[in-house]
Amino acid sequence: MHNFELVKPTSIEDAVAALKEEEAQPYSGGQTLLPTMKARLAAPTKLVSLLGIDELRYVRIEGDQVHVGGATTHATVARETKEAYPGLASLAARIGDPAVRNRGTIGGSLANNDPSACYPAAALGSGATIKTDRREIAADDFFEGMFMTALEEGEIVTGVTFPIPQAARYEKFIQPASRFPLTAVFVAKYDAGVRVAVTGASELGVFRWTEAEEALSKTFSADAVKDLKVDDADMISDLHGSGAYRAHLTKVMTARAVTALS
Amino acid sequence: MNDIKMKVNGREVTGSVEGRTLLVEFLRNDLRLTGTHVGCDTSQCGACLVHVDGEVVKACSMFAAEADGREVTTIEGMANADGSLNTIQQAFQDHHGLQCGFCTPGMVMAATTLLRDNPKPSETDIREYLDGNICRCTGYHNIVKAIMAASGQEVDRAALAAE
Ligand SMILES: Cc1cc2nc3c(=O)[nH]c(=O)nc-3n(C[C@H](O)[C@H](O)[C@H](O)COP(=O)(O)OP(=O)(O)OC[C@H]3O[C@@H](n4cnc5c(N)ncnc54)[C@H](O)[C@@H]3O)c2cc1C
Numbered sequence: 099m100h101n102f103e104l105v106k107p108t109s110i111e112d113a114v115a116a117l118k119e120e121e122a123q124p125y126s127g128g129q130t131l132l133p134t135m136k137a138r139l140a141a142p143t144k145l146v147s148l149l150g151i152d153e154l155r156y157v158r159i160e161g162d163q164v165h166v167g168g169a170t171t172h173a174t175v176a177r178e179t180k181e182a183y184p185g186l187a188s189l190a191a192r193i194g195d196p197a198v199r200n201r202g203t204i205g206g207s208l209a210n211n212d213p214s215a216c217y218p219a220a221a222l223g224s225g226a227t228i229k230t231d232r233r234e235i236a237a238d239d240f241f242e243g244m245f246m247t248a249l250e251e252g253e254i255v256t257g258v259t260f261p262i263p264q265a266a267r268y269e270k271f272i273q274p275a276s277r278f279p280l281t282a283v284f285v286a287k288y289d290a291g292v293r294v295a296v297t298g299a300s301e302l303g304v305f306r307w308t309e310a311e312e313a314l315s316k317t318f319s320a321d322a323v324k325d326l327k328v329d330d331a332d333m334i335s336d337l338h339g340s341g342a343y344r345a346h347l348t349k350v351m352t353a354r355a356v357t358a359l360s
Numbered sequence: 361m362n363d364i365k366m367k368v369n370g371r372e373v374t375g376s377v378e379g380r381t382l383l384v385e386f387l388r389n390d391l392r393l394t395g396t397h398v399g400c401d402t403s404q405c406g407a408c409l410v411h412v413d414g415e416v417v418k419a420c421s422m423f424a425a426e427a428d429g430r431e432v433t434t435i436e437g438m439a440n441a442d443g444s445l446n447t448i449q450q451a452f453q454d455h456h457g458l459q460c461g462f463c464t465p466g467m468v469m470a471a472t473t474l475l476r477d478n479p480k481p482s483e484t485d486i487r488e489y490l491d492g493n494i495c496r497c498t499g500y501h502n503i504v505k506a507i508m509a510a511s512g513q514e515v516d517r518a519a520l521a522a523e
């Protein structure tokens with residue numbers, strides 16, 4: 099790994115200032131970035147650690163919303179949203195393994211937007227709002243394709259606000275070697291309708307399966323999605339599964355989530 | 361270079377490390393605590409698990425400078441004060457929870473936080489908790505058995521074998 103300078107600011111303001119430098123990069127749990135640096139796929143000269151910033155580490159339940167600080171670990175979300183938003187807690191509790199959950203953060207996961215990551219499905223499936231040091235971005239506008247987001251250079255995710263649904267369920271079909279989803283679906287039932295977000299399946303990253311949302315908003319039952327077709331044109335095809343297989347999994351996982359919630 | 365100071369197995373230690381020095385490198389090379397193993401170096405195997413402020417982390421996936429000011433416990437800090445094996449370690453020995461022993465330090469560190477948070481885990485709980493700990497030798501059955509035994513629960517050999 100190339101060497102770098104590690105800085106540990108204690109406020110958002112100082113972190114943003116440190117990130118103005120060229121080749122500086124935010125660093126949270128390191129559960130993605132550190133292995134990437136070992137592989138020399140990233141070689142920042144300055145890492146700005148966000149974990150020492152207290153104002154980025156919180157879970158607050160307020161009315162019908164859950165607010166999570168950008169540098170909050172998966173383990174903390176799993177523990178502290180259990181009662182207010184069990185669908186979210188259960189997703190966080192199944193990311194990777196215990197050691198990954200003790201380090202990895204929601205901000206790092208969303209900013210990275212791995213096409214197989216779990217949190218993007220929760221954010222999109224909940225219609226969450228992503229807060230940064232300079233603005234608020236609706237989840238619908240945040241994810242811009244595989245490893246791409248609306249974040250600008252040096253912009254950091256400071257928090258996420260999730261509207262609490264009536265009920266939600268994350269069905270994750272695990273790729274056993276990586277423990278990431280091979281395909282996973284987040285289904286959330288709101289007064290305004292049902293949202294269905296799919297991860298691990300598309301070349302374009304996390305997406306909403308709108309046909310299923312419409313059908314489920316009318317009739318919330320697994321039968322409602324039975325005859326829908328998932329287009330496999332943009333689906334990921336790799337040694338773990340073909341595009342057609344992932345399209346099929348999308349439907350199966352959606353039906354399982356709905357069955358569990360019915 | 362970063363000057364760092366932390367408590368390792370109850371003892372204050374100091375060091376001077378580069379930004380890129382991994383916690384596991386600091387433990388093994390600088391402190392000569394070679395009980396923490398490096399199996400994969402790619403965050404997959406769990407051989408390098410240690411506790412930082414009481415929680416399991418992969419020491420190959422954290423920089424030494426990030427542990428500055430923290431409390432770190434490694435496998436060397438797990439035995440009883442008189443040097444005898446603690447309950448979990450003894451159970452691994454009694455139930456043949458290891459063969460080559462390479463994965464064992466990580467297994468013991470994981471088992472320790474599991475039993476702290478969930479004193480009477482089911483076999484499924486144990487297997488799920490060990491998702492990030494890979495063993496090339498045992499086939500896991502005896503590891504699960506050892507952890508069941510360490511939790512004071514009956515070990516059901518038939519049920520384990522059927523899983
Ligand atoms: C063995 C293993 C299994 C895993 N399994 C899963 C899984 O099942 N599901 C899953 O979703 N993930 C999984 N992960 C990934 C894990 O969840 C990561 O923790 C997460 O994707 C990245 O979060 P981090 O805090 O570690 O970010 P880092 O690795 O520190 O950073 C990742 C990227 O985000 C940027 N960044 C970090 N924080 C911010 C911020 N606040 N604002 C803006 N940019 C930021 C960094 O510059 C970097 O580009 C797994 C990882 C491992 C090692």
Ligand code: FES
Binds near residue numbers: 399400401403420421
């Ligand atoms: S050596 Fe750290 S996870 Fe394998």
Ligand code: FES
Binds near residue numbers: 457462495497498
């Ligand atoms: S005992 Fe050999 S790797 Fe587990």
